[in-house]
Amino acid sequence: MKRKHKKYSKPKKSFDKPRIEEEVEIKEEFGLKKKREIWKAEAKVKKMREKAKNLISASPELQEKLFENLRKSGFKVNSISDILSLDKKDYLRRRLQTVLVEKHMATTPKAARQLIVHKKVLVDGNIVSIPSYIVPVELEKSISLKIKTKPVKEKVKMEEIANE
DSSP, X not given: OOOOOOSSOOOSOSOOHHXXXXXXXXXXXXXXXXXXXXXXXXXXXHHHHHHHHHTTTSOHHHHHXXXXXXXXXXXXXXXXXXXXXXXXXXXXXXXXXXXXXXXXSSSSHHHHHHHHHTTOEEXXXXXXOOTTOBOOGGGGGGEXXXXXXXXXHHHHHHHHHHHO
């Protein structure tokens, strides 16, 4: 069995007041459940930056391939400096939870999270139950809410019982 590795790293200073206050604001703004989600976003952005740094001296074709992949994910990137200037908030804005709020399908980020966790959100016709799902640009238009409909037979039986 393969060993599972962490996808983030904890802050070096446990009790750094400015960092803690910033994380609380981000947690409220994006409706996150734990600060671990912020740390994961930081780790993802860090990986993107490392890829960009490695491609500085690479051919323009490889650089353009990276830019295209990031554009498909919804990041506005045209150069390596754009990638290096990405922030964890940019990454958090591409989460399904945040996209639902931006599209006015949910009133608050926490309400959006609840809809997602309760499997009421469809992306391209498939149920997505992960609030941290990064929504690609082409699938952003195909997000919809699952509508619950009751079978007709039950309604007919209830009317028959009421009439008797």
